[in-house]
Amino acid sequence: MTLGNQDPPTPPESPQSNGRTVRLVVAGILLAIPVVALMAVPTYSKTDPTLWGFPFFFWYQFLWVFLCAGFTYGAYRVTLSAGRKERDR
């Protein structure tokens, strides 16, 4: 990136730095969601509704395999862009 041409070197308390913090917080939230959801055992320890013969307790946890992969990949993309912003600065 060539944004340095007209702008002076950015001090630590710049909008970019805030943007990076926001991105890391977003990544942290994305990563916390699956942990919190699966720790809340009472919310899913029930039989109904069943899916293809699987009680809710089981298929719900299987569903979180995919959701967690999605959230973790989201966090990866977000931190990747945060890292890039930092290097370009």
Next chain:
Amino acid sequence: MRALLLPLSATSGVNGTALTVLIVLFLLVTVAGFLATRFKRAESLDSLEEWGLGGRKFGTVVTWFLLGGDLYTAYTFVAVPAAMFATGAVAGFFAVPYTIILYPIVFVFMARLWSVSHRHGYITTSDFIRGRYDSRPLSLAVAVTGFLATMPYIALQLVGIQAVLTVAGLGGSGSWLTKDLPLLIAFAVLAAYTYTSGLRAPAVIAFVKDILIYLVIIVAVIYLPHHVGGWSHVFSAAKAKMDATSATTGKPTGTFMSVSTTHWAYATLALGSAMALFMYPHSVTASLSSKSRNTIRRNAAILPAYSFLLGLLALLGWVAIAYGIDLKKDLGGNAQLVIPQLFESAFPAWFAGVAFAAIAIGALVPAAIMSIAAANTFSRNIYKEWLKPDATPQQEAKVSKIMSLVVKAFALVFVLTMDKQNAINFQLLGGIWILQIFPAVVFSLYTRWFHRWALLAGWAVAMVYGTVEAYKVISPTTGGHFGGSLALIPGIGQMGYIAMTAFVLNVAVAVVLTLVLNAVKVSNGADATSPGDYHADAGDPRVDADVRSHAAAQDPFADPEALA
């Protein structure tokens, strides 16, 4: 459907076809293991970096296979369904949330550990502690904990192989020679190719293992429930068994799913196990061998594919219930045999052989990585640090190679001479112990607020507490000590995972003593790392320069600024 069922035979007779297929596949991976030296070829395997970390150049795909092959061990394949079969969902199915929340946790701290390790040439968590706090006692505590926790884990891999061999008709009965020789041969082969090829051997074999495991599980999950009347029948059969009153304890046999009194147990087992897994030296070894910090983060997003597999596998323990496998009649009272027995009873003989091979080969990969990791920890943090400080890299690699043989031999003796239950007990203790290095390792990646002596004291208190609590658990069926990993959580009044209670105690002691020690201004040692180290990545000129300068100075503990 019942009419289709073949007569079950647990330990009677050799299954010739299955055994032949098992042996052929085993020979195949043996050849692959020895040829592995050619994989991403190195100049020589005489340094610990090359032998023990594969030269740190495994990309996303290899790392995925290696980590997957490493973390999902034969013991997992044997024990998780066995727990489902014997006592139900709280004991077995927690493995699913455990292996799901594992990856967000790993995502958070493993990249930092990768970066700081890469900048300073650390290959164990103990190396990192040594550099971070300049504390030899804390570093030793981390090394010894890792080493001790890994030993019974290796033994359990051999227990997994033994379960397969028993069902295939070898071992279990007869003379010493027919009983133990197959396991001895499997062991010798494993030891030989780990010795010659280092971490490259399990990386290559992990491909074969994962393909076989996927194949077997997918076939099993599609084919078997259909033969016992569908998944809804599987669940109703399991519910009936778990709700039935046990003759030995007078209580229900097990849990069909978590109920109000088991929620704490279910959640703490999942969380504690997830936090503990990447404290084991073998998990760290496999992670540090990747070529960039993003390799690890990408993997955190794609490794849950294995968790799905593990969940299906766990449910096979209940398929066995629906199939009518009986603990006493068919398994001789040993629940660990349930999956091999289900495969032998339900599959055609040749495919049962493939399934046996999948489990046996599945044991070899983690056993190899675990022994390498335990050996690295020994040579690096005990031998070089305490016994021979002037050891050259060649001597270090030599000691590692020999140690990898010693720990495997120890595991073999353990399995052959002691009751299998001892291996399982020690593995349970190992899980409680290994979590107690989490504060020192993970918290220190972010902050040096904690005092090194406070971390050591927290570790010591938690180790004693965890060991005593685990000793006090009496098995309801056998009446022996170390009967399980759950105990009452003080102050909450529910059962919970002992490792987590000990962990909370650990952190509390560390916080209180840190406040005291900081107040009286006791030195917290010198920090060899700098904030930038925790974000460094491969390709970054600073990292490459540092790695080169360390290699030239042959001092992995030196301050990078001083070397430059």
